[in-house]
Amino acid sequence: MEFRVDGKDDKDEEEKQKKTKPNNYNVAAIFEAPNLTRNEYKELSLLKQHGKTTTEENYKVEKMFWKDFLATSELDENILKSFMYNTRLLKKVLEPDRHEELQQAG
Numbered sequence: 001m002e003f004r005v006d007g008k009d010d011k012d013e014e015e016k017q018k019k020t021k022p023n024n025y026n027v028a029a030i031f032e033a034p035n036l037t038r039n040e041y042k043e044l045s046l047l048k049q050h051g052k053t054t055t056e057e058n059y060k061v062e063k064m065f066w067k068d069f070l071a072t073s074e075l076d077e078n079i080l081k082s083f084m085y086n087t088r089l090l091k092k093v094l095e096p097d098r099h100e101e102l103q104q105a106g
Contacts, residue, residue: 027081030066033059 033056036044041064047053048061066080067073
């Protein structure tokens with residue numbers, strides 16, 4: 001014997017279409033920020049340490065920081081998100097043997 005709820009499948013499909021992953025504002029702001037020269041980066045970094053920069057300037061500094069950190073001239077959104085929000089990724093890079101051991105054990 002099979003039970004089925006009428007109309008539920010249609011609603012699920014509609015809800016899935018409505019639900020999309022929202023853009024992460026921080027990542028979007030970093031990508032929209034204009035590129036800095038090395039001198040501008042140094043000046044803004046010092047001002048940022050003293051809390052004298054605007055939010056817009058902070059995103060410019062963040063963009064340059066991640067470009068330097070990832071050693072690239074153009075940022076990739078997926079890679080940036082992985083490094084910004086996934087600390088386990090850093091552990092994989094820094095301790096590859098230990099990470100494999102933990103995966104096999106757990």
